[in-house]
Amino acid sequence: MDGAVPLFRMEGISKRYGGVRALEKAELSVTPGSIHAILGENGAGKSTLIKVMAGVVAPDEGRMMLDGSEVTFASPAAANQAGIVCIFQELSLVPELSVADNIVISDPPKRFGMIDRKAQRRIAEEALARAGASDIHPLALVKDLPLSRRQMVEIAKALARKPRILILDEATSALTAADVARVFAVLKRLRSEGLALLYISHRMNEIAELADQCTVFRNGRNVASYAAGTKSDNEVVELMIGREYSHIFPPKPARAAAAATPALEARSLSWTDRLHDVSLSVGAGEVVGLGGLDGQGQRELLLAFFGVLRGLSGQILIDGRPVAIASPAAARDDRIGMALIPEDRKTEGLMLPMTVRENLSFAALDRLSRAGIIDRAAEQRLIDDMVGLLAIKTAGLDIPVGALSGGNQQKVVIAKWLMRQPRIILLNDPTRGIDVGTKQELYQLMRKLADQGAAILFYSTDYDELIGCCDRVLVLYDGAVKRELVGAEITERALIASALNIHEEMPKQGADA
Amino acid sequence: MKDWRYWLAEQRGTLLAFGIFVVMFVIYTSNHPAGFTANVVQTASNKGVLLAFVAMAQTLVVITAGIDLSVGMIFTLTNCLASWLVVGTGIETAFGVLAVLGTGLLCGAINGAIVIYGRLQPIVATIATGAVYFGIALLLRPFPGGSVNEGLADALTGRLFGFVPASLVTLLAVVLVVWVPFSRSVLGRAAYAAGSSEMAAYMSGVPIRRGKFAAYALAGLLAAIGGLFLTFFTYTGDAAYASGNAYTLFSIAAVVLGGVSLFGGKGSAIGAIFGALAFRTIGDLLFVFDFDPLWQPLFQGVILLIAVSLGAFALFRVRNRLEWFL
Numbered sequence: 001m002d003g004a005v006p007l008f009r010m011e012g013i014s015k016r017y018g019g020v021r022a023l024e025k026a027e028l029s030v031t032p033g034s035i036h037a038i039l040g041e042n043g044a045g046k047s048t049l050i051k052v053m054a055g056v057v058a059p060d061e062g063r064m065m066l067d068g069s070e071v072t073f074a075s076p077a078a079a080n081q082a083g084i085v086c087i088f089q090e091l092s093l094v095p096e097l098s099v100a101d102n103i104v105i106s107d108p109p110k111r112f113g114m115i116d117r118k119a120q121r122r123i124a125e126e127a128l129a130r131a132g133a134s135d136i137h138p139l140a141l142v143k144d145l146p147l148s149r150r151q152m153v154e155i156a157k158a159l160a161r162k163p164r165i166l167i168l169d170e171a172t173s174a175l176t177a178a179d180v181a182r183v184f185a186v187l188k189r190l191r192s193e194g195l196a197l198l199y200i201s202h203r204m205n206e207i208a209e210l211a212d213q214c215t216v217f218r219n220g221r222n223v224a225s226y227a228a229g230t231k232s233d234n235e236v237v238e239l240m241i242g243r244e245y246s247h248i249f250p251p252k253p254a255r256a257a258a259a260a261t262p263a264l265e266a267r268s269l270s271w272t273d274r275l276h277d278v279s280l281s282v283g284a285g286e287v288v289g290l291g292g293l294d295g296q297g298q299r300e301l302l303l304a305f306f307g308v309l310r311g312l313s314g315q316i317l318i319d320g321r322p323v324a325i326a327s328p329a330a331a332r333d334d335r336i337g338m339a340l341i342p343e344d345r346k347t348e349g350l351m352l353p354m355t356v357r358e359n360l361s362f363a364a365l366d367r368l369s370r371a372g373i374i375d376r377a378a379e380q381r382l383i384d385d386m387v388g389l390l391a392i393k394t395a396g397l398d399i400p401v402g403a404l405s406g407g408n409q410q411k412v413v414i415a416k417w418l419m420r421q422p423r424i425i426l427l428n429d430p431t432r433g434i435d436v437g438t439k440q441e442l443y444q445l446m447r448k449l450a451d452q453g454a455a456i457l458f459y460s461t462d463y464d465e466l467i468g469c470c471d472r473v474l475v476l477y478d479g480a481v482k483r484e485l486v487g488a489e490i491t492e493r494a495l496i497a498s499a500l501n502i503h504e505e506m507p508k509q510g511a512d513a
Numbered sequence: 514m515k516d517w518r519y520w521l522a523e524q525r526g527t528l529l530a531f532g533i534f535v536v537m538f539v540i541y542t543s544n545h546p547a548g549f550t551a552n553v554v555q556t557a558s559n560k561g562v563l564l565a566f567v568a569m570a571q572t573l574v575v576i577t578a579g580i581d582l583s584v585g586m587i588f589t590l591t592n593c594l595a596s597w598l599v600v601g602t603g604i605e606t607a608f609g610v611l612a613v614l615g616t617g618l619l620c621g622a623i624n625g626a627i628v629i630y631g632r633l634q635p636i637v638a639t640i641a642t643g644a645v646y647f648g649i650a651l652l653l654r655p656f657p658g659g660s661v662n663e664g665l666a667d668a669l670t671g672r673l674f675g676f677v678p679a680s681l682v683t684l685l686a687v688v689l690v691v692w693v694p695f696s697r698s699v700l701g702r703a704a705y706a707a708g709s710s711e712m713a714a715y716m717s718g719v720p721i722r723r724g725k726f727a728a729y730a731l732a733g734l735l736a737a738i739g740g741l742f743l744t745f746f747t748y749t750g751d752a753a754y755a756s757g758n759a760y761t762l763f764s765i766a767a768v769v770l771g772g773v774s775l776f777g778g779k780g781s782a783i784g785a786i787f788g789a790l791a792f793r794t795i796g797d798l799l800f801v802f803d804f805d806p807l808w809q810p811l812f813q814g815v816i817l818l819i820a821v822s823l824g825a826f827a828l829f830r831v832r833n834r835l836e837w838f839l
Contacts, residue, residue, distance in 0.1 A: 056716070077718030092716035096709035096778035097702070098519070105706065106718045114697040139519035157717075272832060303833065310832045327834070348835075 006065075007032045007196050008053075008084070008165055013062035014220075015048050020433070022048040023059070024220040030165060035187065035197040037207045037228065040217035041240050041496055042294050042461040046200050049217070050167050053198075054086035055079035080106055083164030087154050087171045095143035100124035102142055103157045127160035128153075132182035147273070148175050155183060159190075166190065167198040172206060173295070184210060202293050202500055204233055216240055233502045241492045248440055249468030250447040261320035263455035264305070264338075264424045269314035274300045276480040278314070282455040284423070287446060289470035289490075290459040292499045297479035298459040299343065302426045305457070306340045307331045318424070332363065332420060339363075339417035341410075343428040349413035352402035356394050357383060359401045359412055364419040386415040391441065407438030414445070425449060427458045431465060443469055463495045477501045526772015527784035533770070534791035541794055544801040551676040557797065558678035559670050559746055561790045565684055566739030567760050568767035568789040569692065569782040570621075570732040575768050577725045578708040578777025579628060579635035583643030584736045585761030587620045589752055590650040591740030596659025596750025599741070606662040614737050620646055621733020625726040643761070650752040657751040666745035680742065684786070687738060692782045695731060704728040708777025766813070767792050770820045792816075 006029035015023040023045045030036055040046050051057045053064070055073030063070050066082055073079040079086075093102050100120050109119035124138040133152035142150060151171065158166060168187075172180050187197060187210060201207055207214065211228040216239040224239050231239075262281035269278040275297050282288045290298045304312050307325035315322050318336050325331045331338040342348035350359050360383050361368060368379045383397065390411045394404055401412055410430060417425070427446070431439045446469060450456050460466050466473050473490050475483045475498040483498040485491075521528070538557070542549040567584050574581040591613050598609035620642070627638045669679050695701040703724025706714035714721050739760075744750060765775075771788030773780025795816060796809050 075718065076716050080718055088716065092713045094706045094709045094713045094717070094778070096774075097706060098523075101702065102717075105702070105714075108699055108702065110699070114694055115699060115702060117697070137519065139516060139523075141522070300833075303835070308834045310834060 006030060007067065009065040010049075010053070011063050011065070013049070013052055013059045013064070015052065015057065015059050017433075021220055023052070025062070026217070026220065027222050028215060030196045030198060031213075032164075032196050033191055033194045034212040035191055035199055035210050037211035037214045038198060038200045038217060039202075039207070039214060039236060039240065041463065041499070044217040044240070045220035046217055047169070048220075050086055050169055050198065050200065053079065053084055053165075053167060054088075055084075077106065080161055080163075083162075084167070085158045085161050085163035085165070086167040086169065087158050088169055093142045093150055093154060093157070096141065098139050098141055099128070099136055099145070099153050100138035102153060103127050103138075103160045105157070106161060123160055124156070127156040130159050130186065131156040132186050133179075148179055151175055152179060152183075155186070159186075163195065165196045165198065167200070169200045170202070170295075172201065172203070180206075204236070204500055204502055233500075234497075237493060237497050237500070237502065240496055250444050252447075252471060253451070262317075263319060264457065265317040265320070266301075266305070267315040267317070269301070269304055269312060269316070271300060271304055271309050271312045274479050275304065276478070278476075278479070278481055280474055280481060282424070282457050284453045284455050285450050286472070287450050287456045287458055287470050289466040289473035290457065290476060291463065291466050291473045291485075291495050292476040292482075294461050296476040296499075298476055299428060300479070301476070302340060302428050302457070302459060305331070305424075305426055306338060332417075332422070337420070337423040338426065339420060339422035339424070340426045341414055341417060341428060341430045343430075343432065345409055345413050349416075350401050350409060353400050355398045356392075356401050356404070356412060357397040360386060360397075360416050360419065363416050367420065382419050386419060389418070390415050390445065405435075407434040410434050410438065410442070414442070418449075422454065424455045425457070427456065427460075429459055429461055431460065431462065439465075463492055466490065466495060467492060475499055524781075526779075527781055527787065530771040530784045530787035530791060534787045534794065537791055537794040537798060541797050541801055546801075551672060554676075555670075555672055555678045555680075557794070558681045561793045562680045562684045563739055563743055563746070564760065564763055564767060564789040564793055565786045566687070566735050566742065567764040568771065568785040569687070570735035570739070571764035571768045572771070572773050572780065572782040572785040573695070573704070573728040573732040573735070574624075574635070575765075575773050575775060576708050576777060576780060577704045577728050578711075579725070579729075580765070580775070581624060581639050581729070581732055582636060582761055583620070583624060583639040583646055584732065584764055585757040585759065586643040586646040586650070587617055587733055587736035588740045588743065588760050589754075589757035590620065590646045590653075591617050591737040592743045593650040593654040593659070593750035593752050595741050595744035596654065596661060599661050599665070599744060601662070606665055609662075610741065613741055614734060617733045617735075617737020617740065618730055619733065621736070622726070622730040624733065625729025628729065629722050629725050643757075647752065647754060647757060650757075654750045654752045657749050657753075659750040661744045661748050663748065666748060669742070669745050683742075687735070688783065688786070691731060691735065695727070696781065700724045700727040705778050709779070763792060764789075766817045769817065 008030040010026060010028045013023050013026045026045060026049060028049065038046050048057065052059045055076045055078050071082060073082065094105065103124040104120050109116045109123060121138055128134055128136055128138065131152055133156055136149055136153060142153060145153065155171065172183060175183065191197060199210060213225065214228050215222050215225045216236065217223065218240060263284045265281040267279050269275055278301060290301065292298060300309065303309050305316060307327045307330050316325060317323065323336060325336065330336065346352060361379050364382065365374060368375050368382065392411045392415065393408050401409060404412065431442060446456060446458065458470060467490050470490060473485045473495065474481050475485065475495065477499065482501060485494055542553060545553055547553050567588055570584045571581055594616055595609065595613045598612050599606055600609065624639055624642050627633050627642065628635050669683055671679050673679050673682060700723055703714065703719045703721055704727065706719050707721040707725055711721060767789035768785045769775065770791055771780065771784030773785055792813065795813050799806065799809055799812060
């Protein structure tokens with residue numbers, strides 16, 4: 001780092017969510033007139049770091065210095081006042097308002113106490129021009145714009161706030177190539193105007209083009225800072241790996257010869273701009289992982305199998321037969337026998353105020369009832385089996401499921417689906433936010449189900465789990481399968497390199513969309 | 514696209530309500546035995562503005578993605594209060610009017626405080642406060658009665674220049690003094706933003722709570738203006754439970770007819786006014802075509818169903834079925 005005076009410094013910042021530590025004594029300093037790239041794998045602490053900077057979450061300890069004096073931000077508005085503006089990954093635009101309304105939303109120009117629409121229009125047009133997005137009409141409603149245009153509005157909105165520090169969190173992930181080029185030109189100009197830019201991206205080529213300075217995060221700490229261009233891609237991957245291995249995984253069976261017809265197969269699945277030509281197969285008895293950075297189409301892929309997406313192109317085959325899955329109800333039907341353990345158990349998995357018993361039998365009620373009347377005895381037998389199998393710790397079956405611990409709630413979600421004896425099990429990051437002991441039980445269970453003949457497709461943001469649990473891992477990038485790792489090839493290095501779309505040992509695949 | 518096309522898209526709901534109202538009103542007056550006369554327009558206007566004020570009140574709250582089931586009861590309460598206070602000399606009457614409007618504002622502010630700071634669901638909170646407001650109205654007027662300054666009442670329900678209904682002019686004035694400043698203020702925009710996406714609004718540093726609070730409080734004020742007009746119209750105060758409830762439900766119908774989205778963030782009080790006027794005209798239409806008044810609720814229901822279905826077409830475009838439930 002050169003002798004420039006830091007504009008902003010973070011010292012010893014720590015943040016815990018429950019038992020999980022997201023940041024551990026993190027340090028960062030930002031200089032004016034430079035672009036600073038932040039790198040790190042899923043859960044390395046990048047998102048929490050910028051949320052602290054932008055006043056969205058308060059750190060547990062540590063301090064932040066702006067212009068040499070200590071600052072604290074009680075809200076995003078306070079951080080904006082101090083000149084720190086963040087472009088979040090999840091968009092912060094109000095859909096029913098116009099582009100101009102959104103651009104000035106934090107501090108609209110006023111005249112006689114009312115919003116001055118002419119001034120607003122002028123500010124919006126200037127900001128859009130500065131962002132290189134003059135093609136967007138200031139009166140258009142945000143909800144009518146495609147995602148890439150919204151992202152440009154988001155950038156214009158940030159610029160209209162006259163930031164001193166601009167944070168871009170995966171800001172280019174939704175953009176078209178032409179937009180990326182324009183945004184880069186804007187960012188370089190802002191740098192020459194003396195702004196400090198913090199750039200978070202998993203696209204190594206973008207970082208190589210833009211960044212002056214890079215900082216790598218791992219396990220919530222900053223592990224290395226270096227001037228851009230002084231390290232090779234492989235050296236960067238080297239810095240990012242080295243997680244602490246704490247989980248114990250059940251042994252994997254020796255790979256048997258693949259069955260002739262896979263239980264679940266996808267051929268050229270595409271959906272809007274989130275999935276591109278995805279083909280894969282999962283055999284009975286196999287645990288197949290979905291890897292890659294967060295948000296590369298893994299969730300959409302699982303939803304596609306489960307009949308949630310409309311306008312899906314391509315083919316889904318069950319036991320070699322093409323099927324049309326029109327709804328989750330069709331997917332769980334015995335002819336298909338699919339189950340999805342959703343990512344957000346609180347909204348997609350459980351009815352929190354209802355009892356453990358009710359939640360457990362929801363998905364299987366049709367099997368437990370005759371002429372619409374529930375066979376209480378059969379229900380009780382099945383529930384007892386499941387509570388025993390999964391060792392669900394609950395004070396009783398008739399207490400609200402919301403009163404259980406996170407780990408036990410997740411077990412209830414899984415048990416609910418196992419009551420249907422599914423042949424194909426899709427898991428969407430099932431261990432997020434649950435304790436280590438329960439995680440290990442789930443790993444055991446997953447392997448046991450596979451041994452009993454289930455086909456398992458397992459998305460996890462935790463590379464450790466993919467390495468420990470999966471027979472094969474498919475790595476997704478930008479909605480397409482970029483690489484397949486089999487058996488001993490599944491290493492942290494290979495997972496990270498392919499997640500970043502760096503082709504280290506592989507010949508380049510011509511599959512880029 | 515040109516500017517006017519964006520304007521047109523934004524005002525589509527309002528223009529549609531305006532169109533429906535004009536068509537219905539033309540059919541009504543052309544079949545009326547007296548035709549399009551000042552008298553007919555005045556009577557229609559006096560009946561229409563009552564619901565129009567309550568519908569404007571409802572609009573403010575619905576924009577924040579809430580709902581106010583107490584508007585009809587604030588309307589009833591202020592009617593009863595006005596039948597006590599809006600009497601006597603000019604000064605006394607003026608203070609009476611201020612007291613009635615202040616009471617409406619206070620009722621709305623209580624709703625807002627409970628919903629925003631108490632974090633109760635708007636439906637439950639306003640059912641409860643509505644019952645309280647009605648209870649007070651009943652204590653004020655156990656039996657219909659009271660009186661009102663008849664000079665003021667006749668002036669505001671009469672005609673200006675012989676043909677312009679004064680009630681319509683008052684409605685226009687309220688739009689200009691309450692709605693236009695609100696919709697163009699920072700608080701108004703905060704109310705829209707909170708209704709559309711509260712999280713995005715929060716992340717952008719928008720004063721969500723103050724915006725929502727202003728919407729609830731002004732809703733109370735507008736309902737009180739309605740209540741005042743009811744007193745001018747009837748010369749009495751009447752704690753009529755059925756009528757208060759009907760105004761609450763009709764206000765929701767008028768808001769939907771006027772193109773205001775019940776999901777929040779979209780629509781205008783002008784649209785709701787035309788929605789209210791159109792809704793009122795349904796009854797008049799049945800009258801001129803000699804239908805039994807028994808048919809009125811059925812027709813109102815059918816028209817409302819059709820209007821609501823128009824808003825549901827967007828669901829056909831959803832490509833991720835989980836978005837149905839957002």
